[in-house]
Amino acid sequence: xxxxQSERTKLKRLDxxxxxxxxxxxxxxxxxxxxxxxxxxxxxxxxxPMAYGRVGNTLYLHGSTGSRLMRMLATNPAVCISLxxxxxxxxxxxxxxxxxxxxxxxxxxxxxxxxDEEKAIALDALSDSLVPGRVAESRPMTKKEVAATIIxxxxxxxxxxKISTNEVDDPEEDMNLGYWAGIIPLESRFGKPxxxxxxxxxxxxxxxxxxxxxxx
Amino acid sequence: xxxxQSERTKLKRLDxxxxxxxxxxxxxxxxxxxxxxxxxxxxxxxxxPMAYGRVGNTLYLHGSTGSRLMRMLATNPAVCISLxxxxxxxxxxxxxxxxxxxxxxxxxxxxxxxxDEEKAIALDALSDSLVPGRVAESRPMTKKEVAATIIxxxxxxxxxxKISTNEVDDPEEDMNLGYWAGIIPLESRFGKPxxxxxxxxxxxxxxxxxxxxxxx
Numbered sequence: 001x002x003x004x005q006s007e008r009t010k011l012k013r014l015d016x017x018x019x020x021x022x023x024x025x026x027x028x029x030x031x032x033x034x035x036x037x038x039x040x041x042x043x044x045x046x047x048x049p050m051a052y053g054r055v056g057n058t059l060y061l062h063g064s065t066g067s068r069l070m071r072m073l074a075t076n077p078a079v080c081i082s083l084x085x086x087x088x089x090x091x092x093x094x095x096x097x098x099x100x101x102x103x104x105x106x107x108x109x110x111x112x113x114x115x116d117e118e119k120a121i122a123l124d125a126l127s128d129s130l131v132p133g134r135v136a137e138s139r140p141m142t143k144k145e146v147a148a149t150i151i152x153x154x155x156x157x158x159x160x161x162k163i164s165t166n167e168v169d170d171p172e173e174d175m176n177l178g179y180w181a182g183i184i185p186l187e188s189r190f191g192k193p194x195x196x197x198x199x200x201x202x203x204x205x206x207x208x209x210x211x212x213x214x215x216x
Numbered sequence: 217x218x219x220x221q222s223e224r225t226k227l228k229r230l231d232x233x234x235x236x237x238x239x240x241x242x243x244x245x246x247x248x249x250x251x252x253x254x255x256x257x258x259x260x261x262x263x264x265p266m267a268y269g270r271v272g273n274t275l276y277l278h279g280s281t282g283s284r285l286m287r288m289l290a291t292n293p294a295v296c297i298s299l300x301x302x303x304x305x306x307x308x309x310x311x312x313x314x315x316x317x318x319x320x321x322x323x324x325x326x327x328x329x330x331x332d333e334e335k336a337i338a339l340d341a342l343s344d345s346l347v348p349g350r351v352a353e354s355r356p357m358t359k360k361e362v363a364a365t366i367i368x369x370x371x372x373x374x375x376x377x378k379i380s381t382n383e384v385d386d387p388e389e390d391m392n393l394g395y396w397a398g399i400i401p402l403e404s405r406f407g408k409p410x411x412x413x414x415x416x417x418x419x420x421x422x423x424x425x426x427x428x429x430x431x432x
Contacts, residue, residue: 033316034300036254036298036300038261038263040256040260044324045254045255045261045262045294046254046261047263047296048322049300049320078260078261080254080260080262081263082252082264084250084252084265089249089346091347091425092354093354093355094354094357095339095343095350096361098343098350098354100249106263106264108260123311127311130305131305131307134311134314135311138308138309138310138311138314138395139309139310139390145312149312167412174355176415177355179354179355180353180411180420180421180422180425181411181412181413182412182416182421182425183409184407184410184429185408185410186407188403190305190400190402190403191403192401193307193398193400194399194400194401195396195397195398196384196397196398197384197391204396205396209396209400213400
């Protein structure tokens with residue numbers, strides 16, 4: 001078994017799509033913005049979308065002290081976290097063989113609530129992971145804001161990564177019957193930044209914003 | 217309480233973002249392709265991305281009879297399903313007030329395994345929900361393919377819908393200090409369909425594929 005792998009992260013099917021590369025894991029996390037965090041609440045499943053940042057081998061999730069989810073994580077730390085980036089629709093000659101192409105990550109772990117003394121650093125790290133360089137261009141966090149925030153950390157130690165390649169694989173017997181097959185790529189990119197107000201319209205677009213807009 | 221609402225779907229915070237419109241729920245589901253399905257497996261949370269279709273007030277999920285998740289749903293029918301469509305990054309003057317704009321759906325329900333006699337109809341309905349009109353242009357399903365597939369249905373009876381509007385709401389004291397604020401819209405669209413092979417390259421692009429490519 002590879003590092004970062006466990007019985008429950010091993011792909012049971014279609015394992016030709018599995019990636020065991022840490023670079024792939026980090027790239028998928030760094031290129032995206034929202035994960036779906038599942039936990040067990042009163043014996044029932046609950047899944048909530050959350051913004052995140054990655055710093056080294058740690059995933060940070062943040063929420064408000066008023067957030068029900070954050071309070072639940074204090075007593076139910078076991079989480080399963082999933083991120084899926086759809087890259088294309090795969091249209092085969094049959095609907096049976098049709099599907100989707102994607103890059104996806106599933107993470108198993110325990111959410112650890114970051115203690116107060118580490119919170120300000122973790123918050124800035126999380127913000128700079130979302131929009132690199134943005135912290136230095138922003139109004140600094142206040143103590144009150146830090147106090148109003150909960151950050152939880154999940155180590156990236158038990159993960160599963162899947163990457164599809166954009167190909168159609170119709171069987172021989174479906175060929176030359178006049179059915180079309182192909183890929184419809186899905187393209188996601190950032191549009192031009194829109195200043196919020198007159199003050200912002202007069203200022204130059206900050207470096208961090210220009211960089212992230214160019215990235216996509 | 218509205219129809220489709222329950223104690224657990226009521227938003228505890230930021231409820232100005234809640235939508236109680238069934239049209240919004242259906243539109244978000246119809247415009248997207250992947251949901252994250254959470255269930256409790258041996259007391260632990262598990263969340264898996266799945267393709268889906270909506271037919272009326274029913275969400276259909278499909279998988280292989282070989283799929284571990286599908287087998288687990290037979291004995292653990294309680295699910296929580298989440299879909300998040302990121303529409304923009306909201307860049308405030310402070311990282312504290314920064315965030316994301318999105319449309320999201322959370323669905324609570326019980327997964328019901330579709331019996332064999334209804335499966336062929338449900339499968340075609342699911343396929344036509346993903347790419348409207350595609351079933352008529354595809355090689356028909358075989359009995360063997362239908363047998364190899366499990367479809368589960370979840371009724372859209374207990375749901376929560378959130379829609380952000382793209383605005384920045386910095387407090388007065390953060391204004392006129394020289395910090396930029398704005399919105400970075402995220403645009404997702406389908407690219408030009410890519411035929412899979414020589415046969416497909418010679419055929420016209422089918423209507424259903426042209427339609428879905430134009431839609432985005």
